[in-house]
Amino acid sequence: MSVDSLGTARPSAAPVEATQRLGLGAYIVCFRGIVWREVLRFLHQRERFLSALVRPLVWLFIFAAGFRQVLGISIIPPYESYVLYEVFVTPGLVGMIQLFNAMQSSLSMVYDRETGAMRTLLVSPFPRSYLLISKLVGGVAVSLLQVYVFLGIAYFWEIEPPLIGYVTVLPALILAGLMLGSLALFMSSVIRQLENFAGVMNFVIFPMFFASSALYPLWRVKESSPLLYEICRINPFTHAVELIRFALYGQIDWSSLAVVVGCTIVFLGAAIFAYNPSKGLIARRGGPGG
Amino acid sequence: MRQTKNVGIFAALLAGLAMMAAAATPAAAYKVFVSNEKENTVSVIDSETLAVVHTIKTGARPRGITLTKDTKWLLVCTSDDNRIEVFDSKTYEHVKNLPSGPDPELFAFHPSGNPLYIANEDDNLVTVVDIHSDKILVEIPVGVEPEGMGMSPDGKVLVNTSETTNMAHFINTETNEIFDNVLVDTRPRVAEFTADGSQVWVSSEIGGTVTVLEAATRKQLAKIKFEIQGITPDAIQPVGVRMTKDGKWAFVALGPSNRVAIVDAKTFEVVKYVLVGQRVWQLALTPDDKLLFTTNGTSNDVTVIDVNRQRAVKSIKVGRYPWGVVAAPF
Numbered sequence: 001m002s003v004d005s006l007g008t009a010r011p012s013a014a015p016v017e018a019t020q021r022l023g024l025g026a027y028i029v030c031f032r033g034i035v036w037r038e039v040l041r042f043l044h045q046r047e048r049f050l051s052a053l054v055r056p057l058v059w060l061f062i063f064a065a066g067f068r069q070v071l072g073i074s075i076i077p078p079y080e081s082y083v084l085y086e087v088f089v090t091p092g093l094v095g096m097i098q099l100f101n102a103m104q105s106s107l108s109m110v111y112d113r114e115t116g117a118m119r120t121l122l123v124s125p126f127p128r129s130y131l132l133i134s135k136l137v138g139g140v141a142v143s144l145l146q147v148y149v150f151l152g153i154a155y156f157w158e159i160e161p162p163l164i165g166y167v168t169v170l171p172a173l174i175l176a177g178l179m180l181g182s183l184a185l186f187m188s189s190v191i192r193q194l195e196n197f198a199g200v201m202n203f204v205i206f207p208m209f210f211a212s213s214a215l216y217p218l219w220r221v222k223e224s225s226p227l228l229y230e231i232c233r234i235n236p237f238t239h240a241v242e243l244i245r246f247a248l249y250g251q252i253d254w255s256s257l258a259v260v261v262g263c264t265i266v267f268l269g270a271a272i273f274a275y276n277p278s279k280g281l282i283a284r285r286g287g288p289g290g
Numbered sequence: 291m292r293q294t295k296n297v298g299i300f301a302a303l304l305a306g307l308a309m310m311a312a313a314a315t316p317a318a319a320y321k322v323f324v325s326n327e328k329e330n331t332v333s334v335i336d337s338e339t340l341a342v343v344h345t346i347k348t349g350a351r352p353r354g355i356t357l358t359k360d361t362k363w364l365l366v367c368t369s370d371d372n373r374i375e376v377f378d379s380k381t382y383e384h385v386k387n388l389p390s391g392p393d394p395e396l397f398a399f400h401p402s403g404n405p406l407y408i409a410n411e412d413d414n415l416v417t418v419v420d421i422h423s424d425k426i427l428v429e430i431p432v433g434v435e436p437e438g439m440g441m442s443p444d445g446k447v448l449v450n451t452s453e454t455t456n457m458a459h460f461i462n463t464e465t466n467e468i469f470d471n472v473l474v475d476t477r478p479r480v481a482e483f484t485a486d487g488s489q490v491w492v493s494s495e496i497g498g499t500v501t502v503l504e505a506a507t508r509k510q511l512a513k514i515k516f517e518i519q520g521i522t523p524d525a526i527q528p529v530g531v532r533m534t535k536d537g538k539w540a541f542v543a544l545g546p547s548n549r550v551a552i553v554d555a556k557t558f559e560v561v562k563y564v565l566v567g568q569r570v571w572q573l574a575l576t577p578d579d580k581l582l583f584t585t586n587g588t589s590n591d592v593t594v595i596d597v598n599r600q601r602a603v604k605s606i607k608v609g610r611y612p613w614g615v616v617a618a619p620f
Contacts, residue, residue, distance in 0.1 A: 081593055081602040082548070082565045160601070 022125060030126050031134045038105070038138025042145070052101065052146045053153075056093040060154060064089050076217050078249040090151075090159045091245035092214025095237060097150060098143045098177050103205055105139035106184035110191050129272040136185060136268070140177035147173055165248045172247035176240035179260050182267035183236075189274035212238040213245075236263040320576045321379070321618045322583050324592055325352035325366055326609025332366060333592075333608040334382065335583070337576055337617065340594055340604050346382045349375055354396040355614035358421065359403030365421075367394040367408070367614075374408065374419070379618055389426050391417035396480075396614075398439035398448065400463065407448055407463075409436040416450050418466060428466050432459045440481030440490055442505065449490050451478035458492050458501075460508060470508050474501045480572075482531040484555070493528035493542060500528050500542055502558060512558040514542070521547045530573040532582065534597065541582055541595075543570040550584055550593075552600055562600050566593035574615040585612035 042049060064086040075082060112118040121131060151159075151166065161169075187200055209215075211228065212235050222229040232238050239259040246253040319338035326333060330352060334344040349368030356365050357379060364377040367390065374388035374397070390397075393412040400407070405427055408417045416430040416439075433452025436459075440449040448461040451474070458481055460470040475497020482491045489511060490503045500514040516526045527545030533555055534540075540553040549563040550570060567586025574583045575597070582595040586605070592612055593605045 075591075075605055081605040082567060084565055 027126065027130070030124065030130070031137070034121075034131065034134035035138040035141055038135070039141055039145070041108075042142040048104075049146075052097065052104075053149060055100065056097050056150050057153065059089065059093050059096070060086060060157060060159075074217075074219070076219070078246045078251045078253075084158075086154075086157060087159050088217070089215060090154055091248055092212070092241050094147050094150065094173070094244050094248075095176065095212075095214050095241040096209055097146045098173070098180050098240070099205060099209060099237065101143040101146060102139060102177065102180035102184040103187075103201060105135075105142070105181065106188035109135070109185065109188040110193070114193065128275055132185060132272055132275055133268070136178060136181045139181045139184075140174055143177045143181075144170075144173055161248045162250055164250050168250045169244060169247040172243045175257075175260050175264065176244055179236060179240055179264040179267060182264055182271050186267050186271035186274055189271060208235060208237040211235050212241055214238075214241045236260065239263075318576075318578055321620060322574065322576070322592075323355055323357075323364055323379075323616050323618065324583070324585055324608050324612045325355045325614040327351055327353055327587070327611035327613040329609035329611070330368075331609045332364070332377075333612070335592065335606060335608070337581055337583075337594075340606055342606060342608060344382055345609065346377055348377075349373065353613045354394065355616050356397060356399065357616055357618055359399060359401075361618055361620065363421075364616075364618075365397070365406070367397060369393050369395060369411070374406070376421075380620075386424065388419055388421060388424055389417075390419065391415055391426065391429065395437055396439045398441040401441065401443060401445040407439055407441070407450075409439050409450060411435055411437060411453075414452070416448070416461065430461060430466050430468070432461075432468065433457050433471075438479055438481040438492065440483050440492075442483050443485065443487040447505065449481040449483070449492070451481050451492055453477045453479070453495075456494075458490065458503065472503060472508050472510075475499045475513075479529045480531050482533060484533055485535045485537055491531050491533070491540065493531050495527045495529055495545065498523060498526045498528065500531065500540075500553075514553060514558050514560065516542070516544060516547075516551055516560060516563075518544075518547055518549055518563050521549070529571050530584070532573040532575050534575065534579045536579070539597065541573050541575075543573050543584055545569055545571065548586075550582070550595060564593075564595055564600065564602050566595070566602060567591045567605055571612075572614050574617045576617045577619040581617075583615050583617065585615050587611050587613065 067085045211231050218229060218232055221232055236259060239256040242253050243256040243260050319336060322335040322337055324333045330348050330350055332346040332348055333342045336343045348366050350370035351368060352366045353369050354367035361379055364379040366375045368375050372392045374390045374394060376385040376388060378385055390408045391410040391413055393410055394408045395411045397406055397408040404421050406419045406421050410417055414432060414434055416432050416436060418427045420427055432450050433455030435453035436450050437453050438451035446463055448463050450459045456474060456476055458472045458474055458478060459468045462469050474492050475494030477494055477496040478492050479495045480493045488505055490505050492501045501510055502512040504511050525547045528542050529545055530543035532541045537555055540555040542551040544551055546569050548566055548568050550566055551560045552562040553560050566584045567589035569587035570584045571587050572585050580597055582597055584593045586593060590610055591605045591607050594603045596603050
């Protein structure tokens, strides 16, 4: 596959002129190239694939087993009857897969930048925002693969949403993936070195994951701490999880949908701004690749 | 062509997912009646829409609930009013009251449709009532705190359980006399004959077991024990017992453990515990044996279980402290 060379199709042409000459077909080729590269990269890294699957499964099989009795005392929408903790936590774990995947994909951006691989991508004649969005979609595609394999395994663990739920959850997954991906993309623009990334993982991934409705219903959080409840409520990750939870049962949570769409626009705008070579944060630091 | 192979695997996985159809069983529409102990009402549920369609006002503390053989009348034990209230099962209008003796709790019809055998919890009696002449025919003295009433399909034997004596009393319905007593585990609650009449299943609330007796010899065939991961044994309190007509499955309501056990009625092995509402008490199967309704006392709802899929389908809010439940064949 000569995917890597696609982005460097016209290194000699000036970007602005080239963009004018590029037709829709070229855009599609570029888009396909970037997305396919992400997917292939993921499929070829068997360890990454395995670890991406093992993480939520460990939560499902071990953590959730220990908390089995936590729920079952209240019916919360979209569930129509009492559910075991495993069933409740599944949308949260789907969100976790997408969160980790988004972070990992932005981690690869930092890595690309450090190793200089990003330079080849950025000299392509396409608008940078287009390249970023393509990269983002690539990340989302990878997360979709992970999520569906996870849901497939979870099905045999008696987590059986209605069949239609596997279809209706797709747009929710794409939206949630875009939101988390653009957040991660923005963050990757702020991080200069790979080493700093671990800190961001601690300061972003864990608070986002734990202060959300992924692991426990919000009414439970409210019982113990009203402040934490408010924090959870404004956490965009909570809304991503709720959007997925409702969609998995063929329903739409409108307020979560609005929050996720809104956040996606804001984060993506910020990321595009940050990666803008003339105005953004990259420019201030003296360009990619260091 | 490694990547094509990988993509192939994913495509296959996704296709597999798509095929895992949770085939919903289409069920006929029946009316399900639920007595609400602390609200003095009966909720009427449509088994197709799974929604409460009507609420009937009753006397004080409605518990045991059943239908006459011709399904015209709905009978409710109003325990604190010491009578049986009769309602028209279609118009929901009050028809009349039947005498029952004090504190009626559960009852059973003779298969011919008359008389009615009523357990009087406070009086250590089983009262036999003619539902047409509204007269008490006879009172049979039994153990302390009689409760469960199981009628054999041929109508010859009535099994009554007494909560404090811990016995299943076998009563000859011709002579109205006890001809055998079988000691079971503590606080027997419900006695239920299998459809072929060969076995009686007796649930023991405090003992936490179900004893299966051979009806002809009164010998114990099996004792079913329940064990739920993460639930303390004292929360496992078997009460309601129901069996499918084909003799394949038995369902046992396990009280405060909030579970219904699904038991293989041939091997007496528990195959599954289904999570339902809190303090699940009595059970009723729809006439086609496709849906099981459970009354969840403290969560004030009824959970509907799909019998074939062995999954809870929905929980429906009813009145306060739902206790008894019966499904009508219409």
